[in-house]
Amino acid sequence: DTEVTQTPKHLVMGMTNKKSLKCEQHMGHRAMYWYKQKAKKPPELMFVYSYEKLSINESVPSRFSPECPNSSLLNLHLHALQPEDSALYLCASSSPPGRLLSGANVLTFGAGSRLTVL
């Protein structure tokens, strides 16, 4: 299985709703990521969960919160979002070799969850 599965593919929510995006991989990868991508822009890193350690991009507002129930799942909880949060949310996974080792950290991306906040 060489896929990263994201659900739902599309989500429309109001600003007072609480929802979650889910991401799952069964490739044995040790790192999972959430990226946010606005139209015609590059993906922006939000969170990294790598070797059981969560790292956060400090510019991400607290209305986004990641949860990693186990090494193959990474959820993104959404609460009190704003219309400007509407975007494509991409999950990715990889097997980072680490700073002291040679090798590649190739990201495998899911198909994305397109979020619209009304």
Added chain:
Amino acid sequence: ELKVEQNPLFLSMQEGKNYTIYCNYSTTSDRLYWYRQDPGKSLESLFVLLSNGAVKQEGRLMASLDTKARLSTLHITAAVHDLSATYFCAVEGAETSYDKVIFGPGTSLSVIP
């Protein structure tokens, strides 16, 4: 802070022509990646470049890395319409404490008959 730049940002080229996309980055790194994104789709990995002087080729695309100049190039040979997509280079910062892959702004390529 790691910065990644690409040029051009938009490229319209005729089928059969050659062109090069450039990727510059601001910090020492020996890991550079190229990804492709089709409209409305996710990203897929194209090339991994792990050392100075590395060159990889796949079909009509060839990527190279010069770590001393902090420059990677993606060369397109005899373009065909199927190559129309957005191409991103991505770099891992050597100084970060976690595995942080930062993407350039992307080059939107349109190949016209």
